[in-house]
Amino acid sequence: MAPRTSSWSVWNNASSTDRYIRSADDWIEARQKDDGTEGLWRIHDGLYDFRHWIHKHPGGPQWLEITKGTDITELFETYHLNGKAATEVMHRFYVRPADSPRKSPFTFKPDGFYNVLKSRVAKKLAYTKLPNSLSLKSVMVIDCCFFVTLVMCAAVARTENYLLALITGVALALGSVASHNFTHLKDNWRMYYLQLSLFSVREWRISHVVSHHVYTNTVQDLEMTLLYPFIHWFPTKDKPWIVLWLPFLTPIAYIFTGTVIFITRTLKRKNDKADLLIFVIPVIMVFSGRMTISNVCAMWYFIILTCNFVFVFLGFSVSHHLPENFHDGDFIDDQYIDWGIYQMNTSAERSEPFKNNIFFQLVTFGDHTLHHLFPSLDQSLIPLVQNIFEDTCKEFGMDVSQKSVMSIMHGQFKQLVRLTPRHKP
CATH class of the missing domain: 3.10.120.10 (Cytochrome b5-like heme/steroid binding domain)
Known part of the structure; x- marks a missing residue:
């Protein structure tokens, strides 16, 4: 094809x-x-x-x-x-x-938007005495998320309660989102928390960091295409019927994302030692209760499906998929464009309900535009450069108006059914 x-x-x-x-x-x-x-x-x-x-x-x-x-x-x-x-x-x-x-x-x-902003951010961080508690905050959030998840898995094994398993799946999802911060940093063991939800750190760094972060919303963005035909973000007239007629049902595909990716990885023999971490949860459940192996597998997979749905839904609802954002196919004013300006065109500023709350930011992909511009910064450092970011945007005439969480969530479904690309005025 x-x-x-x-x-x-x-x-x-x-x-x-x-x-x-x-x-x-x-x-x-x-x-x-x-x-x-x-x-x-x-x-x-x-x-x-x-x-x-x-x-x-x-x-x-x-x-x-x-x-x-x-x-x-x-x-x-x-x-x-x-x-x-x-x-x-x-x-x-x-x-x-x-x-x-x-x-x-x-x-x-050198005088473009991104390099001007980067030089100012680098200077700010170089001359700011950073308390040790900054990075410690991120560590505490992710460690607490996974400690709670593992304790709840043991409780699920003892009670065999599906409501508790549902809550456990949500907790695992929030911890997996928080681990996203650590996958962007230098190699560290906390990034492997992501493996518990069937995803692979190595694959995630390719599909998310190398592909999505660099080529956001373009045909080179693997996150735009992996769930085709259930998801089709590009403004084209060849959208699959399920996207056009049942857009609000397409999140059902989110549930099986981790499963499909894991099976594909296994069939291609691309598993690595980190995949052994997938079995941490079922092993805990086996030794924490008296469930049969088949019941453990059923309960564990229910937790995984819940986790995958929440994880992917949060990812697609965070910033990128509003009809006002650039999606490949839309008119672009210049075939050669400053990378930072392009990132601004593909991301909406979300009005954070809990501004500068490190827990909320880590578990919901918060401060997403700044995160895209400076992915190597720990999430706890991003608020320190917010004012520099806003001032530089105003200097370059960039829009930093904010969208509500609900409008961004609703916007993804409007983008799903958008057929017509935006042309030059």
Whole structure:
């Protein structure tokens, strides 16, 4: 089947936009083919060989392992606030200039919106004495979420109560959302909490960080396409009938997301040792009650289904899928656009009901626009740069008006049925 049509012609023949792609590994392998970096790493117009640097990388080896053979310009720019220090290290591994232009339309000009904002944020954090309690807050939230989840799993095993299992699934989902913060940071053991809900940290870093965060709402955004035909966010007239006629039933597909991804990963033999963590919950349930193995499996899977629904629903309801936001197919004013401005065009500012509450922010993908702009910042640090963000947006004429939580949740269903792309006025 042909690749999806994009607002940017450079992607219209890309194998990484093929409709048959249904896994993170398929996507990254297609990107390696499209980017043509000959097994190296591309940053802007240069090729670099980081093979001997992988296990010395301050962010951990996994980042370089999963991006080998691809263009990592956007990741390099957004994950290194101290660009000067990172650039000095990078030059030690320079091989040669790339043979072809970049296949990404995003720019990082020194006087552009993103680099101006980044330099101000970096200066603010460099000259701010940060109390240790900041990062500790994030740690306490996620540890408490999973402690409560595991205790409740033991209670479910003793009572065999499905209402309690439902609450346990919600608790597991909130903890999984909180673990999202840690998957963006340097390699750490807390990011593996995500595995308890059938997802894979390695796959998540590809589909969410490398794909969604960089190419938000475009045909290169794997999170836009993995649930096709149940979800079709692009404004096209070839939407599946289930999306057009039953948009409010499509969240049913959220329930089985983790299951489908896990089965796909297993069939492709892409499991790793971290997948053993999937069995933590059923093992606790086996040793905490007198349930039969079949009842344990049934109750555990009910918890997983509940968790997956809440996790995916929160993800799709957070910021990106309002009809007013850019979705690939809509008119774009310039084929080469500042990456930060593009992120602003694909994300709505949510009016947070519990402003600066670290628990609420961590378990609901809060402060989402700033998180997209600076994904390597721990969630607890984001409020420190909010004023700088708002002032810079005003300077560049960017809209920072806020939308209510309910309007954003409702907006995803309006976007699902939008057929007509926005054209040039």
